[in-house]
Amino acid sequence: MSARQLPDQIGWDGLPERVTICEVGPRDGLQNESGVVDLAVKLEFLDRLADAGHTLIEATSFVHPAWVPQLADAQELLAKLDRRPGVRYPVLVPNATGLDRALAAGVEQIAIFGSATETFARKNLNRSRSESVAMFAPVVSRARAEGLAVRAYLSMCFGDPWEGRVPLRQVADAAGELMALGCTELSVGDTIGVATPGQVRALLAMLSGDGIDLDQVAVHFHDTYGQALANTLAALQCGVHIVDASAGGLGGCPYAESATGNLATEDLLWQLDGLGVQTGVDLDKLVSTSVWMAERLGRPSPSRVVQALG
Incomplete structure (x- = not known):
């Protein structure tokens, strides 16, 4: 069955008409590879993703x-x-x-990477959470003064391999600290893929109650327990309309071995296309891109849709 043979679209009430996909494969996906991917392959990957219709592609780090x-x-x-x-x-x-390096390269948007837990903050940045926020403050201030948009990633929002289940109040407080710096967007990350839809809804309700506009919130789910699509749908029903995903399901986290791949962009597209939610991304072109990248990495894509259509 090809992407052109999708069944009739049957929408649900309460979903956004359009979702912006933040394609994280070139950065969050490739950073977890055991080897270094050739620069020419990376450049072609980025070009193929843009050709498929992506308008937001995290290029590198x-x-x-x-x-x-x-x-x-x-x-x-x-x-x-x-x-x-x-x-x-x-x-x-x-x-x-x-x-400094990003500004010299002429970028228009940056991202910082914070943690909802103390242990991961120290393992990832060798700083406490509060020290990390203090480090980010001048970065965000200068970036905003230079006219750049700033995304704040918040990792370990639902579970941490060292600390276990993370209290939602702790996550919401950490989110508030990052947004108070002047960030323009918050990406809520289930870094080790342990969240379930009820927890997602509860956290988003807490963020909204704290005054964080859900129009500024993205969700970033890993699929360790097969919950990424269900969690995404729950988030969309809450009013979120920005979703992080990785072509072919590439990715993980180099500092959290229990983190498996990101939500595959193709799997997300299959769901959204069937619900009548617009993304502007062509599924056939993206599947072709992920098959191409899988060949260069020397292993099959974990994406169910890529496996079915590729």
């Missing part, structure tokens, strides 16, 4: 190469990237040095 050697070519990649009109290519920055 300016994290120190010693931490994430898979993305050590960030400067060269951005210099050679064919940036298409209407497509945004945000990059992850960890600190002021990363921001």
